[in-house]
Amino acid sequence: MAHTVPEADRLQDAVRALVEELFAGERPFGIRFWDGSLLPATVPSAGTTVVFRRPEALARLLEPPLDLALGEAYLAGDLDVEGDLEEVLAVLERRADRLTPRRWIGWLKGVRGLKRGLARLGLDARLKGRVHSKPRDRAAIQHHYDVSNAFYRLWLDRRMVYSCAYFPEGDEDLDAAQEKKLEHIARKLRLAPGERLLDIGAGWGGLVLFAAERYGVQAVGVTVAEQQVRYVREQVRRLGLEDRVEVRPEDYREVRGRFDKIASVGMAEHVGRENLPEYFRLAYANLKPGGLMLHHVITRGPVPGRFSGELASGEFLRRYVFPDGEILPLWTHLQAAEAAGFEVRDVEDWREHYAATLRSWVARLNERFDEAVREVGEPRARLWRLYMSVSAYQFAAGHLAVHQVLLAKPDERGRVELPRSRAWIYTP
Numbered sequence: 001m002a003h004t005v006p007e008a009d010r011l012q013d014a015v016r017a018l019v020e021e022l023f024a025g026e027r028p029f030g031i032r033f034w035d036g037s038l039l040p041a042t043v044p045s046a047g048t049t050v051v052f053r054r055p056e057a058l059a060r061l062l063e064p065p066l067d068l069a070l071g072e073a074y075l076a077g078d079l080d081v082e083g084d085l086e087e088v089l090a091v092l093e094r095r096a097d098r099l100t101p102r103r104w105i106g107w108l109k110g111v112r113g114l115k116r117g118l119a120r121l122g123l124d125a126r127l128k129g130r131v132h133s134k135p136r137d138r139a140a141i142q143h144h145y146d147v148s149n150a151f152y153r154l155w156l157d158r159r160m161v162y163s164c165a166y167f168p169e170g171d172e173d174l175d176a177a178q179e180k181k182l183e184h185i186a187r188k189l190r191l192a193p194g195e196r197l198l199d200i201g202a203g204w205g206g207l208v209l210f211a212a213e214r215y216g217v218q219a220v221g222v223t224v225a226e227q228q229v230r231y232v233r234e235q236v237r238r239l240g241l242e243d244r245v246e247v248r249p250e251d252y253r254e255v256r257g258r259f260d261k262i263a264s265v266g267m268a269e270h271v272g273r274e275n276l277p278e279y280f281r282l283a284y285a286n287l288k289p290g291g292l293m294l295h296h297v298i299t300r301g302p303v304p305g306r307f308s309g310e311l312a313s314g315e316f317l318r319r320y321v322f323p324d325g326e327i328l329p330l331w332t333h334l335q336a337a338e339a340a341g342f343e344v345r346d347v348e349d350w351r352e353h354y355a356a357t358l359r360s361w362v363a364r365l366n367e368r369f370d371e372a373v374r375e376v377g378e379p380r381a382r383l384w385r386l387y388m389s390v391s392a393y394q395f396a397a398g399h400l401a402v403h404q405v406l407l408a409k410p411d412e413r414g415r416v417e418l419p420r421s422r423a424w425i426y427t428p
Contacts, residue, residue, distance in 0.1 A: 014058070022098055028091050029083070048083030065313035066099075071320065074386050075121055075379045085389040086396070093305070093397070121379045125323035132272040132324060134251050138224045140323045141270060145203075145225035151375045151384075152204070155364035160204035160231070163266035163296065164354040164402050174360045177353075182210040185263060187425050188346070188406050189292050190418075191215040195260035198222070198286060200252050201267025205232035205245070212244040220257065222250040252279060259286055262293040269298050269325050273332060280340035289411035292418075293342065296404045299330045301351060303398030321387045330403050337407055345418060346406035346425075351395045354402045358392035 016039060019031060027042035030049040038049075052058065057078035060069045073079035081088055092099070125143045129136040145162075156162060157178040165177035166184050185207065191197065193216030199208050202221025205228075211217045223229060232247040248255075252267070262283055271279045283293055305312060318325065334344055365372060365385055372381040394400040408416040 022095055023091070026091070029088055048081065048085075048087050050088060051080040051082060052078070053080060054078045065315050067312045067314070068316045068319070071316035071386065075123065075320070075383055077378070077382070085386070086393040089390065089393045090397070123379055123383060124319045127323055132275050134253065136324065137251065137270065140325075141224050142226065143323055144321065145223075146227045147380065148376055149204070149227050149231050151372060151381075154368045154372055154375070155361050156204075159206040159210065161206035162203050164350050165357040165360070166350070167353055167356050174357070174364070177357070177360075178206070179210075182207055183214075184425070185265070185294050185296070185404075186211055186215055188404070189261045189263065189294050190424075191217050191261060193217065196220070196258070198255065198257065198259040198262045200255070200262065200264040200283070201270075202228070202232065202247060203266075204228055205235055205247060207263055207265060208232070208245050208247070209235060209239065209241065212241050213239070217244070217261075219245045220259070221245070221247045222252065222255055223247070224249060224251055253282060255282065255286055257286055258288055260288055260291050262287050262291070263296075264294070265296040266298070268295065268333065269322070269327060272324065272326050273328055276328075276332060276336040277339060280337045280342065284340045284342060284409060287409045289409055290415060290417060291409050292345075292416075293407040293409070294404065295333065295337065295407055297333060297402065298327055298354075299333070299401045299403050300327055301394070301398040301401040305394075305397075305399045317387065320383055327400065330401070330405075333403075333405065337405070341409065342407040343410055343416065344405060345408050345416070346404075346422065348404045349401055350404060351398065351401040354400070355392050355395040358388045358395065362388050362392065 019027065019039060023042075027040075028048070030041045031039040032049050032051045033039075034052055034054055041048075057073045060073045060078070063069050070079065074081075125140065127136050127139050127143075152160060152162065157165070157174045159175075159178055159182070161178040161181070164181065165172075165174060166181035167177045168180060172180065189197070191211055195215075195217045197208070197211050197217045197219045199211075199219065199221040202208055202223045203225075205221060208219035208221040209232075212219045221232060223232075226249065229247055229249045232245075236242055236245045236247070252271075264283070268276070268279065287293060330347075334347075338344065362385060365381070365388070369381060369385075372384075375381075391400065395402070408418070410416050
């Protein structure tokens with residue numbers, strides 16, 4: 001009678017062959033299979049393990065793009081990483097030249113017969129209508145930001161600031177780093193009592209509340225995320241700031257007013273390349289002559305990623321995390337701003353700060369992961385842990401950057417009231 005290799009052994013042999021070729025001479029993490037058997041790391045100090053909980057996870061890797069396949073397997077719990085996810089990503093990128101789609105599928109040809117269907121988890125965005133139309137943008141924003149205020153409260157700082165923090169000394173905790181970021185923005189804008197401040201994409205109100213409390217401004221925040229509007233209004237009442245802070249459920253295209261200063265922090269990623277000219281034109285129209293705008297946005301980093309095409313398509317991020325979001329080169333923002341009439345007065349890159357911010361968020365989420373699961377379910381909690389870990393790696397590796405751009409609207413005589421040096425930003 002012919003000997004038949006058991007299915008589990010055949011699958012493990014396929015993975016072993018993949019790992020041995022892909023990580024020849026360097027195997028910095030172990031791999032544990034669904035039956036508990038372990039393919040150990042070759043690096044003695046390695047403490048990270050990649051876990052295949054079901055053989056179907058292997059079959060999903062045959063379905064390009066690879067980032068979507070890996071991401072969906074992770075959400076479902078079929079694929080896991082125990083330890084440092086960023087370490088795994090770094091090693092995979094160093095081996096990117098070996099990870100062509102043809103070779104990847106060739107390695108895993110032995111698992112083609114497995115059932116590959118992914119159970120619908122209900123986490124993907126299903127948007128309708130024209131891209132970056134007002135209704136579709138509203139749905140895209142609500143998909144990400146209206147998850148649960150209680151969920152975000154588990155791992156954000158006490159002010160609920162969901163954007164890059166500022167770690168000038170390097171040893172700040174998250175609360176201090178976000179406070180320093182808000183102070184840094186306020187100083188760049190030269191906020192003064194009685195001025196009118198517009199915050200486009202106000203989030204959970206961190207900046208408008210801070211500016212009203214510390215600088216005595218009249219602040220207006222706009223956001224189309226319904227849960228954020230409710231949260232900010234509650235905080236305004238709690239702090240007794242009804243006479244100084246207003247939050248409106250408005251799209252940036254609906255704002256009409258006259259403001260001394262404008263801030264947009266982590267919002268322009270949702271605007272889209274085609275709408276950037278309108279975004280800056282409307283901001284310019286709402287800003288008083290001589291006024292300042294702080295434009296804070298994620299951009300493409302200085303170091304191109306080594307993954308592309310079917311290996312890293314961006315489809316996972318678009319489908320599950322930031323639908324219709326676009327990360328553009330810095331020059332596209334500067335070009336659109338200048339075309340609208342703005343003068344670029346200062347540009348600062350904070351990408352290392354965002355890596356630190358994201359790592360802090362992941363650590364805090366992991367500390368309260370059981371609570372997060374109870375609040376939003378395990379797949380969604382795993383989704384946030386995955387996307388923030390991957391993002392931290394991308395900022396640290398230089399694939400992403402984040403820029404703060406200080407823009408000015410000169411008055412009719414070309415004047416902008418700014419000191420001649422940048423010392424005023426840093427000196428109290």
